[in-house]
Amino acid sequence: MMRRVLLGTSVALGLAAGALVSMTRSDGFPHGDHAGLFPTCLGCHSGIPEGEEDQYYSVIPADCIRCHDGEREETVNWNAPTRTVSNMVYDHLEHINEVEAAGDSALVCADCHGPFADSLPRMDAGRAPPESCVACHAHEVSEHLAIEAECSACHASLADSPDLSVERLAEFPEPPSHESKAFLLEHGGEELALESCAVCHARETCSTCHLNAATLEEIRQLPPDERVAQLVVGNVGEWPEPESHERADWEFTHGNDITSGSQSCASCHAEPSCRTCHGSAAVPEIAALPNPGAGEPLGVVVPRTRPPGHLPLFATQHGAAVAANMPSCSSCHVESQCAECHSDPGRVAERVAPQGAAPANVSSGTADAESYVHADPGFRSLPPEPRSGYHPANFLVRHGAEASAVQTVCSDCHSTEAFCRDCHASTGITVGVADGAGGAFHDGQPNWFFEHGVAARQGMEGCASCHQQTSCLRCHSAKAGLRISPHGPDFDATRVGLRSSASCGICHTGRQLVPAP
């Protein structure tokens, strides 16, 4: 697209304009058919050696009639062409004099205008192609459209060529160098020759891609041009990816590269580019980027992709990344997205979240917690499966095994007392806990009374999801019941007592912390 922009807009640099050269166009005159008739070119172009522009086509219709009188040759109706409008700054007389002053052999018309092969008729001449210039100036430029060519040496800038039409500008050829990615990325470097650029380009050319064109001094030096503005209407810029962006960790370390302001970023990126991932985060570098108005180019549209640090199981394993703050979560996420999964444990059944909210597509579907993928739209081009909540469908009947395995810690989001125990009470699971009939519930273990200690120490969270603390105090209090110590061999009573003697008092002193009346 960029190539089209450059081609369309223009420019083509100047030398290309050699094709338009200021030399007169043959305008259909059949030079070859008249071979032998004219001893010199000056018979028809007498003004050239003297620099008399009005005599570049000195031939007049009466000259033709000398032969084309209807008898010897059929009559013709031919008028000498007018000189084509051009941006060439070449002057025949000046050039001839310079050559003479340099002591070089005198120029003849055929040196530039042909014929360029011995096999061609002597009169097979025409516009001087750019190669004619390069033939002598090879020490200065390897070819007409070469990258090192100084366009302004032969061609006037657009601003100095006001008579060139929009159509002529559109015909300017594009130098091959402009087609390369490297040129697109580096054309604004220190070696930028604005005079040459100005032969084909105006400020509007640059602003097609450069979102910050108005702030770049190099671009500001180029005058605006209404003709170029017409040519670039509807053009969409092209922004090749710099090598730095291809770095594996670019997506989450590019902030470190913004060391000298955002100007280089702003050539391609407007604020919406960053907002795709960074949301509304208050990042000064983002705020400094252009913010296009309606209809203005948005610049590079960055698709949201799975950041490199987001592992395949990131949705349920992001705790360490969040805590370590790398990358900064708030650069891409807002807190309400966390709350979608983390703060609404009270929803019923398959919980519901709108698709528009990112966490809504994090989980559920058919997968279980361990296989959740971070279903960002750009999961390396793997589109997401639409999902409707954190837990997978029908998690209600599955959660026993997952909770026992502590694959994720239930109490990170759910209150053991007000959620787990409350629900287990509603569903009847805790019936009998208070009056000691709970043993009938654990009917899968015939020796439950003797073995429950093992189960309790391995799965205390499960016990607490049904039993109140007082359930255990019937036997394990130091002040009543069977007075069986629940402490394990490594229990550090002193350490705990220093921090919460009141907790010790529940069993040891009878000074239980009970709700105030």
Place this chain on the structure above:
Amino acid sequence: MSDRHGVWFRSPASLATLMLLAFTLPALGQGVRGEVRVSSGFLEARPLVRDSLADADVPGTAVRRRLPDGTVATCILGNFCRWFRADEVEEIFVTTQELLATGWTGIQGLSTRVHLRGRYGSDEFWPQSTQEFETVSAYADYDRSDFRVRAGRQFRTDGLGYYNFDGASFLWRGWNPWWIEVYGGWSLARGLNASRSDDLVSRADVLAPDVGGLIFGAEAGGRLGRIGSGSVSYQREIRTDRLALITERLAFDARAFLNRTVVELSGEYDWAYNQLNELRLRVNTPITSRLEVVAEARHHSPFFELWTIWGAFSPVGFNEGRLTLAWSKPDLGLGIQGGGAYRDYDETNAGPANSTIRDDGWRAFANANWRGGPWFASGGYRAEAGFGAARFGGDLRAGRFFGDESYVALRGSRTQTFGEFRLNEQLISGVGIDGAVQIGEFSFNAGAAVYEIDARERPVDGKWTQARVYSSLSYRFGIEPGVVSRVAGGGR
């Protein structure tokens, strides 16, 4: 100092003031963006009820006997035989309404956020359905490049999890790449958006705290260039009457990028019980451009707050190894994950030497998801067995997108569950449909499913069919100041 410090957040006047601030008429730099959402869910359930017969009416003399239909009963000789059976079907209906809004005040860096939730349940069956209103968050935020100050009901995200509290926090990041944050205020019961002494807790436990808690802590962290980052957090919670600590914990997290390998090390330490609750080392590395492997070694011991006695029972933890492979081929729209884990519990020093309680567990899983044009499909199978419970089952799901945001999908599943402590083998088979439609700023999600539940070891319960329906309608409003238009896929 009131133990009911959350009250002011429930005050209509206070909320109105907050909302007024948030909904300031848009001017330059001012604006409001948010979402309102109504979600409803319906499901059928059969609560368990205890049943009994006189001991003499149940054949046999053992403690465990079987009723004529095969149901196991636990008997006390000369007294009763007891068992649990499923009761009649109950219909449960819960609706929640939510408002999330962010207001930009027009003062650079100063914004306000609120997240309110109202809940209505047809009865008290579903947990927390009596919590008719909760303030999930409501705070003012002043965010500048070097620091951030936040005050109100706010969430913290650190090595100790994601939780909210009422108070203030100050984050200083002016010494880039280091940062430090301090915070303090009144603590809230996790997952409740309510004080520790809230009725929701005290109704569930007679030993619940009679006063609230105070929380304060600090976190410090930094980045080592592009190599990695880490943080350390310390937190202490005490009763508002300062009679005792509630928690005292430390967490550390580190993450390093070694070429294309990501290494994470994280831990949570309970200072009160001198116990490492969580220690996790995870390594993720690509084997090929399409295949990634995640290996993890983990130690887990449960954490209990000091107001409970659970920690004094010396719960033990387990060590676990996990291995997961994730393969994807984007040009085919295909992704496959598979893996497994094995865990082994520490010695409990309890029970008989020949205990039949399992002290290990394993799991294996495989999932595949595919997307081709507007069509998508996924399937998975999972086996999990070990201490506590087991289950084996798989799911299939297929659907079609209509545009980027709308879809409809069908799914089916079949799961077998077992309990280790209770005879409770169940076979659950179900089919369902779900979908979503997005029209402008409106989103509508809905789904319905029917499950057949076959309690194989409990003939008295028999088979029954459970229905579930859910729906959600949300509307997003407003736009951030200065944003001309939203960018597809982002800009939230």
